[in-house]
Amino acid sequence: MKAIEKQRIQQQFQEKMDYDELLNCMRCGFCLPSCPTYIESVQDERHSPRGRIALMKAVVDGEIEPDEEVKRSLDMCLGCRACEPVCPSGVQYGHLLEQARDIIYQNKTSSPSAKLMKHFFFHQLFPHQNRMINFTSLLGLYQRSGMQKVARKIGVMNLLPDSVRTMEKVLPNVPTKHEMKYRERHFQPKDAKKKRVAFFSGCLMDTMFLETNKSSIKLLQYAGCEIVIPDQQACCGALHGHGGEKEKAKEMAKRNIQAFEEENIDYIITNAGGCGAFLVDYDQLLKDDKEWAERAKMFASKIKDITSVLVELEFHRQPLSLDDEVITYQDSCHLRNGQKTFMEPRTLLSSIYGATYVEMKDASRCCGSAGIYNILESEMSMQILDYKMKQTVATKAKTVVTANPGCLLQMKSGIEKEGLSDQVRAVHIVDLLLEAYENIRY
Amino acid sequence: MLPDEFKTKLVHIVGAENVADSNASKLVYSFDATPQFQSTPDGVVSPRNTEEVASIVKLCNEYRIPIVPRGSGSNLSAGTTPTEGGIVLLFKHMNNILEVDQENLTVTTQPGVITQQLMEAVEEKGLFYPPDPSSMKISQIGGNINENSGGLRGLKYGVTRDYVMGLEVVLPNGDIIRTGGKLAKDVAGYDLTRLFVGSEGTLGIVTEATLKLLPMPEEKQTILALYEDLEAAARTVSQIISNRIIPATLEFLDQSTLQVVEDFSKIGLPTHVKAVLLIEQDGNKETVENDMKKIMDICRENDAVEVNSAKSVAEAEALRTARRAALSALARLKPTTILEDATVPRSNIAKMVAAINTIANKYELDICTFGHAGDGNLHPTCLTDVRNKEEIARVEHAFEEIFAVAVELGGTITGEHGVGAMKAPYLHWKLGEEGVSAMLNVKKAFDPNNIMNPGKVFAKSERKRVVVTR
Numbered sequence: 004m005k006a007i008e009k010q011r012i013q014q015q016f017q018e019k020m021d022y023d024e025l026l027n028c029m030r031c032g033f034c035l036p037s038c039p040t041y042i043e044s045v046q047d048e049r050h051s052p053r054g055r056i057a058l059m060k061a062v063v064d065g066e067i068e069p070d071e072e073v074k075r076s077l078d079m080c081l082g083c084r085a086c087e088p089v090c091p092s093g094v095q096y097g098h099l100l101e102q103a104r105d106i107i108y109q110n111k112t113s114s115p116s117a118k119l120m121k122h123f124f125f126h127q128l129f130p131h132q133n134r135m136i137n138f139t140s141l142l143g144l145y146q147r148s149g150m151q152k153v154a155r156k157i158g159v160m161n162l163l164p165d166s167v168r169t170m171e172k173v174l175p176n177v178p179t180k181h182e183m184k185y186r187e188r189h190f191q192p193k194d195a196k197k198k199r200v201a202f203f204s205g206c207l208m209d210t211m212f213l214e215t216n217k218s219s220i221k222l223l224q225y226a227g228c229e230i231v232i233p234d235q236q237a238c239c240g241a242l243h244g245h246g247g248e249k250e251k252a253k254e255m256a257k258r259n260i261q262a263f264e265e266e267n268i269d270y271i272i273t274n275a276g277g278c279g280a281f282l283v284d285y286d287q288l289l290k291d292d293k294e295w296a297e298r299a300k301m302f303a304s305k306i307k308d309i310t311s312v313l314v315e316l317e318f319h320r321q322p323l324s325l326d327d328e329v330i331t332y333q334d335s336c337h338l339r340n341g342q343k344t345f346m347e348p349r350t351l352l353s354s355i356y357g358a359t360y361v362e363m364k365d366a367s368r369c370c371g372s373a374g375i376y377n378i379l380e381s382e383m384s385m386q387i388l389d390y391k392m393k394q395t396v397a398t399k400a401k402t403v404v405t406a407n408p409g410c411l412l413q414m415k416s417g418i419e420k421e422g423l424s425d426q427v428r429a430v431h432i433v434d435l436l437l438e439a440y441e442n443i444r445y
Numbered sequence: 446m447l448p449d450e451f452k453t454k455l456v457h458i459v460g461a462e463n464v465a466d467s468n469a470s471k472l473v474y475s476f477d478a479t480p481q482f483q484s485t486p487d488g489v490v491s492p493r494n495t496e497e498v499a500s501i502v503k504l505c506n507e508y509r510i511p512i513v514p515r516g517s518g519s520n521l522s523a524g525t526t527p528t529e530g531g532i533v534l535l536f537k538h539m540n541n542i543l544e545v546d547q548e549n550l551t552v553t554t555q556p557g558v559i560t561q562q563l564m565e566a567v568e569e570k571g572l573f574y575p576p577d578p579s580s581m582k583i584s585q586i587g588g589n590i591n592e593n594s595g596g597l598r599g600l601k602y603g604v605t606r607d608y609v610m611g612l613e614v615v616l617p618n619g620d621i622i623r624t625g626g627k628l629a630k631d632v633a634g635y636d637l638t639r640l641f642v643g644s645e646g647t648l649g650i651v652t653e654a655t656l657k658l659l660p661m662p663e664e665k666q667t668i669l670a671l672y673e674d675l676e677a678a679a680r681t682v683s684q685i686i687s688n689r690i691i692p693a694t695l696e697f698l699d700q701s702t703l704q705v706v707e708d709f710s711k712i713g714l715p716t717h718v719k720a721v722l723l724i725e726q727d728g729n730k731e732t733v734e735n736d737m738k739k740i741m742d743i744c745r746e747n748d749a750v751e752v753n754s755a756k757s758v759a760e761a762e763a764l765r766t767a768r769r770a771a772l773s774a775l776a777r778l779k780p781t782t783i784l785e786d787a788t789v790p791r792s793n794i795a796k797m798v799a800a801i802n803t804i805a806n807k808y809e810l811d812i813c814t815f816g817h818a819g820d821g822n823l824h825p826t827c828l829t830d831v832r833n834k835e836e837i838a839r840v841e842h843a844f845e846e847i848f849a850v851a852v853e854l855g856g857t858i859t860g861e862h863g864v865g866a867m868k869a870p871y872l873h874w875k876l877g878e879e880g881v882s883a884m885l886n887v888k889k890a891f892d893p894n895n896i897m898n899p900g901k902v903f904a905k906s907e908r909k910r911v912v913v914t915r
Contacts, residue, residue, distance in 0.1 A: 026831075029776040031478045032519045032583045036559075046537040048473035048518075061472050072469035091709045091773030 004071050004111065011110045012069040016062045020102055021095075025060040028053065028094045034086035039369045040079050043386045049076045052086040052096050059103050074107055079383060081376055082245045083336035083369035084280075088343075097341070098287060101244055108247030117379065124375060125248050129206050129238045130255060139210035140180035165385065167378060173415035178213045190220055190230040197227035197316055201268045203259075203306075205278050206238040207408050215408075218437040219274045219309055225440060226316040230272075235262035241281035241337075242374050244288065256285045257295060260302045270307040274433055276407035277374065280341025282306045308338055309433060310347040310406065319354040323439035330358045330435070331400035333391070333414055334367045335407035348406055348432055355439045361398040365390075372413035384413075385420075392417040395427070403429045447488045447532070451508045455490060455532075458500045463491040463538075474515065474533040475526070478580075479867055480783050481831060482523035486513065486533045493538040495613060495621060495652040502650065502896075503619035505532065511899050514646040516557070516588030519580040521772075521784060522865025524592060524645045528900045536587055539652065542566050549627045550658045551610060556587025556651050563656075572658040575602035578861075579769035587651050593643030595861030597765060600819035601693045601727075602659075604861060606642045613653035614641055617892040627655060640887070645863050646898040648891045662727035665693070666737050667761035670744040671718040671751040675699060675802070678720040679795035681747040682818045685724075686791055688743060690736050694725035694765075695819025697798075701778075702771050702815040702826075709774040710767040712760075718750060722818065723764055771815045772826065779811065779828035785844055786868075787851040788860030791821040800850045801825045808843040810836070822860035848874065869904035 034052040035041055041051035048054035055076055061067045077100065084097045112118070128134055145151055161168070200223065208216050223230050240255030259282070263271055273279035283306045289299040313319070332348055339345045345367070353360045371377060371387030395403055395417070403418070405411040414429035430438075447455070447466055456464050465471075466488040475485045487510070492498045505512050511531025518525050527533055536557030544553045545567055552567055552574065560581040564574050577596035578584055584594070590612070595604040611625035614637075625631060625638040641648055672678040682695060698706065700719050707714040715721060722744070726736045737754075744752045755761035776782040789797045798814060801823070805812035816823035825847055827840050848858050848871055858864070858871045873881050885903055888895075 023780060026780040027776065029478065029480065029773060029782050030476055030518075031773040031776075032517055032580070033770070033773055035517060035583050046517075046535070047470075049469055051473075054473035057473055057476065058469060067468045067472055070468060072467050076469060091770040092776035093709065093774075 008111050009068045009070065012107055013062055013065065015106045015110065016069065019106060020059060020063050021099065022063060024095055024099055025056060025063065027092055028056045029092050033089055033091055037085040037089045039081060039083065039387050040383060043383060050079050055080060056099060059099060069107065077103055077107065079380060081369050081371065081373040083373060084340035085336060085367060085369065087340050101249065104247035105249040121246060125243050125246060125251060129242055132206060135206050135210045136180060136183045139177050139183065142174065143177040143179060146176055165381065169416040169419050170412060173412060173419050175211060177211050183210055183213055188232045188234055190224055192227045192229055193224045195227060196229050198269045199229045200270045200272050200312065201263055201266050202230050202232045203236065203271055203273045203278065203282065204232055205275050208275050212408050215274065215431045215434055218433045222313065222433055222437055223272065226313055226318045231266055231268065233262040233266060239278040239281045241277050244281055245374055253288060256288055256299065260285065260295065260298050263302060264298060268305065270312060271305045272307055272309050272312055274309045276335025276338030277409060279306060279308050280337030283342055308342055308344045310351055311344055314347045314350050319351050321440065322443045323354060323436065324356040324443050325358040325439050327357050328401040329361050329399050330402040330404055331361050331363045331395065331398040332366060332404045333370055333410055335405065335410050336369045338406050339367055351436060352404060361400060363394045363398045365394055370410050370413045372409035374409060377413060388413060388417045392421050401427060402435065403427060404432050404435055405429060406432050448508060451504065451510065454504055455501065459490055459492050459497055465489045477518040477520050477523065477525040479521050479523040479526060480781055482526040482866060484526055484528045486527035487530050488532045489535065490532050491535040491537050495615065498615045498650055498652050499619045499621055501534065502615050502617060505896050506617060506619065506894055509894055509896060511896050513898050514591065514650050516585030517583045519584045520588060520592055520863065520865065522859065522863040522867045524863050524865035524901055526866060528866050534650065536585060545570055546627065551627050551655050552658055553653065553655045554586055555653060556585060558586050560584050560586055560589055567658055568661065571661050573661045574608065574656060574658055576605045576608060586654065590642055590651050590654055591644065591646050592863040595817065595822060597694045597696060597768065597817065599817055600695050601691045606639065608657045609638055609642050609654060610657050611655035612638055612641055612651055614649040614651055616649045617897050643863065645865060645901050647888060647902055648897060664730045664733045665725060665727040666733050667725045667755035667764060668737065668741060669753050669764065670722045670724065670749040671715050672720045672748065673718055673750050674748060675720045675798055676795050677748040678722055679798045679818065681722060681744055681749065682794050683792050684743050684747055685740055688739065690739060692724050692740065692819060693727045694723065696723040696768050697818035698768065698771065698815040699813055701813040702775065705774040705777055706767050706771050708777065709770055710763065712763045712767055714767065723768055775813055775826050775828060779830055781829050781831040782826060783829060783840060784824050784826040785847060786824060786859045786862040787847055787856060788822045789851055789854045789856035791819065793854040794818055794821055796854060797823060797851065801847060804843050804846050808839040810839060810843055821856065864902045866901055869902055872902065872904065
């Protein structure tokens, strides 16, 4: 790293890092056993929350320079926040990580390829839903035209890293451009109206996973919700926030707050753990912005994961049924650690008649997906996934249930990697619930 | 900086992947869980077996480079802070349980095994390893042995020392020795096993240990007794013991501690009372029931406002887990949390609790108290801010007085955390100058070049202890 960069980063660490929060870590180490990168790096403190906080503090204190290794330590973090619920001191690690990454990325020239990749994802693609639609439909074209088959046959894919190659195989069959572009935005409940909610459709969820979004709407209708989908909404900004692009994230947040505050609603429903946890934190993100702080608070207070609202509306008491099989659940880190939602999915899954719910060991440990981490830090990501697959296989489950698109793709990759695709499937929880609900009725 | 030639030889022993001396790796091993102590080592090394440990020690002895053996760095006496530089030695590769001997009821283990994993492994076979330090989820068994760790079950079952039967140790000259073993009776020569347990890494490096196991108790019950008066709770403790009942666990938490622990654990702890006792008894069903009945009566006789039994195993476990988180949870309240480890004979527990409160008031400090009341081991914990120099000075005085009172009441300066660098200046209060000198002679006999964890246990000179060391 260049001297001038280091100097700039150091100075901004001193100006911007929350020093009280850094001091709040009393270094007891209770976080260590929950940190996937600490475990997978064979107990390397550089890859533990305690170690990373110590490094951040040392940069502020001027004890060490923010060199490549410090950056490496921060890059290696999945941001799964599994350290937060186990921290007796209540250190807000996720916020510290975001602050530090933001400072480093705003002041450091990263490697051209990483920079290109980030720029493409963070600035060119995710913020623009139209481009998402175009990009996804390109993928659809690739899948449907037979190009996919050809590409696989001639081995173009071999040029790509393992993780991307496996990912390419497991991407869902995407909807057509027309379907993505022209959709209804207002739905009535099937029976008596219990709540009026707005649906946060997300960028990836509303393109590549449009089917899952449709299932979500149906479930909400069955549960007694009137649903609106504000069309001015944008990507939640989580990828930007976690990837060191805080300003861009704030921009997305403001667009969303504006889009939703016009609606008179009880809740804002999300069905992607990663998005939900970031949305629920908008009040933190905009706390220093006078004009937006209050509005952000109001917005954040309405965020609810779909499983929470389903349990609240007693959807688990509805008749739900599947064939006789074992199902297991992989927590979305952000749903669990960010939104503190982990009982609700289990309540719903356990209530499905016919299926047997088996908890996998360390279900709360990250699957290694973590935004675009599995592309940027492919090796560590695969190591974490291997452990996850071992636990999955041990449950003998035929269906692995997830609650976030990243986790879903990652678990599908894991299944593919293990050569289990003819025996095990990974599904989003709403798709499985709809299947179980409709199973009874048809 | 490690001398080039030394580093080359070190790499030759353990391989380049097991030697680290970058700025970041040195920084993350510059501290343990002790507040205000930090000092950067010159390098970090991770040997793979005893022979490599011995070669490293010989090399360090030759170059006079300090060695700090370190487990998970969860200790609270700065025992694993590399205050004099040198190398930090990790046991991450030496983390196997070698044997669970069901005929002799022993387990033989490498030092890098996490304490809880060892406990679970023996419990699978219906056996019981009683020492349970609050840090058991993270601490390594080697660290427990070096610090002679206690825990929640110390009252009835004793501390780590009472379970170490044999050791393999690398001495500071590189010799590998074995002490003790599986024998229940063995009086051949000096009891070196006991000498190494609690020696805080100053006499040698433990590379293998044989630990005693017990049969798993058949039954366990847990109660929580609530008090409106701190001293009534403390009185109950003495009364239980003088009634010839030795509970497995007898823990004390004051109101401020209760409040923060509840804030973290959210298990519905009673935060409206001034103090609680967490009491457990284990053993055969009949004894447990009889003891618990008597204990509950004693609690009520001593003005407990409420006595509740844990309704399920899960509820009891939640209570214990919450108690174990007490120290870290207290860190929520103020930027700096300084925990002490004063211990008195249990008959004096009420006096000690009262003295701590008087001293806290005198110096206008927030001191919360919790601890293993049953074995007289209290953890008065001061909530302060290291940036407030004036307050820190008062903290120093207050703790000095607390130690003085503890020693006066027939107690000691540390019940289970060890002396480390933190309490070295007070060792003579407990041992007398002659006692310290006897120990120093032992140290010199084993480690004439003072390479094994130097600066720990013995103070260079008497100085203020709460000094930020970098």
